[in-house]
Structure formats: C-alpha cells, structure tokens
Amino acid sequence: MTLVGRRIAAVAAAGAVALLLAGCASPEPEPRKLTASEAGTRYLSAVCPVNQAWDRADVELDRLRLVLARGTASAGKAETAPFSEAMGEVGAASTRAAGELGSPGIVWPKTAAPTIEAVRASLAADAGQAKRVAKLDAAAAIAYRWDPGDAAESDTRARAALGLTGEPQAACAQWRAEQQKSKSKPKSSGPAPSTDAPKEQQ
Numbered sequence: 001m002t003l004v005g006r007r008i009a010a011v012a013a014a015g016a017v018a019l020l021l022a023g024c025a026s027p028e029p030e031p032r033k034l035t036a037s038e039a040g041t042r043y044l045s046a047v048c049p050v051n052q053a054w055d056r057a058d059v060e061l062d063r064l065r066l067v068l069a070r071g072t073a074s075a076g077k078a079e080t081a082p083f084s085e086a087m088g089e090v091g092a093a094s095t096r097a098a099g100e101l102g103s104p105g106i107v108w109p110k111t112a113a114p115t116i117e118a119v120r121a122s123l124a125a126d127a128g129q130a131k132r133v134a135k136l137d138a139a140a141a142i143a144y145r146w147d148p149g150d151a152a153e154s155d156t157r158a159r160a161a162l163g164l165t166g167e168p169q170a171a172c173a174q175w176r177a178e179q180q181k182s183k184s185k186p187k188s189s190g191p192a193p194s195t196d197a198p199k200e201q202q
Contacts, residue, residue, distance in 0.1 A: 033107045040162045041175075042106070043116070046097040047155070048172035050123065053093040057086040064138055075138035083141060084134045091130035098123040112161035118154040125149055 034042060060083040067079045101120040108116050126149075133144055155168070164171055 029105075031105055031107045034109065036109060036163060039109050039112060040164050042100070043158065043162055043164070044171060044175040045179075046100040047119070047123075048175050050090070050093045050097050050126075051168070051172055053086070053090045057083070057090050060086040061141070065142060068138055068142055080138045080141070083138075087130050087134035087141075091127045091134065094123045094127035094130060098127065109162075112158060115154060115158040115161045118150070119158045122149055122151040122154050126151065 064075070064080065064083045067075045098120045101116055101123070107113075129147065133141060133146075136144060159165070159168070159171075166174075
C-alpha cells in the first residue's frame with residue numbers, strides 16, 4: 001500500500017471510530033415541564049434570596065448615609081466595605097436567580113414563560129449594575145441613581161401568571177419558613193437493626 005493509501009485508510013478508520021463513539025453516547029435528557037405548583041415554588045426559590053440580599057443592602061446604604069452625615073473624611077474603605085459586600089451579594093444572588101430561571105433543563109408553563117424571561121433579563125441587568133455600584137466610594141454610592149428598568153412590573157406579571165397572588169414579602173417569608181422546616185426534619189436512619197438474640201442450637 002502506498003503512503004497516500006495508508007493515510008486514507010487511517011482517516012477512514014478514525015472516522016469510523018468517531019461515528020461509533022457518537023452512537024454510543026447517551027442522549028441528552030428532555031427538559032422537565034414544570035407543573036403550576038412546581039413553577040411557583042421554583043420562582044420563589046430564585047427571587048426570594050435576591051430580595052434578602054436587597055434588604056441587607058438597603059440597611060447598609062442607610063448606615064452609609066449616617067456615616068457621610070458626619071463628614072466625608074469619616075467614610076473610608078472600612079466604613080464602605082459592608083455596603084460593597086452587600087451590593088456584591090445582590091449581584092451574585094441576581095446572577096444565580098437569572099441562571100435558575102433560564103435553566104435549559106426546565107420548561108415553564110406556557111402562560112408564564114414570557115414573563116419569566118422578562119424577569120430573568122431584568123435580574124441579569126441588575127447583576128451587572130450591582131457589581132458596578134459595589135466598587136463605588138461612599139459619596140458616589142449615595143449619589144448613585146439605580147436604574148430599575150421594568151423589574152417591578154415584570155415581577156408582578158410573573159407572579160400573576162404563576163398564581164402567586166399574595167404580597168411578595170409575605171410569600172417569601174412563607175417560602176423561607178417552609179425551607180427552614182424542611183431542613184429541620186430529621187433524616188431517616190433506615191431500618192433498625194434486629195435485637196433478637198440468636199437461638200441456641202439443640
């Protein structure tokens with residue numbers, strides 16, 4: 001066999017192996033369609049941690065205002081750090097939430113899918129904005145004007161589409177309580193070992 005012939009044979013063999021391996025690969029699982037109840041729970045599990053992060057950021061922003069009221073000289077890096085950390089967590093929580101809402105492994109109910117996508121896009125935008133604000137000094141952070149976009153409207157529409165008609169803070173409080181309850185449940189220890197003593201052989 002000539003050198004060219006050997007090369008052609010080698011390429012053909014490699015192609016055959018690739019096709020064989022491709023045929024053996026397991027197919028990707030189909031996205032799971034969420035029921036109405038599952039969709040509501042998943043939505044809350046995504047957005048409620050973001051709300052918690054914002055609560056902390058608001059507290060730290062108020063504290064920073066009090067620091068600045070004493071004069072800009074008193075607002076050094078040490079005083080700004082808690083606010084920066086809180087805003088960093090807002091960014092991280094928003095990124096996680098956007099990822100959960102946009103997961104390719106799930107399918108939202110058709111009536112809610114467009115509003116969920118709007119919330120996901122809003123969270124992604126908030127994440128970038130929060131990370132920028134986290135780098136500001138105290139005076140710039142206080143003066144910053146947050147661009148909310150249509151976050152509130154998107155959230156309201158998404159909750160309505162998912163049947164989450166309650167007040168958002170109350171819904172998240174209930175979700176946190178249920179999460180805490182599930183964590184506090186004792187884990188099953190399995191079947192208890194037998195305590196019967198072995199019988200003596202006659």
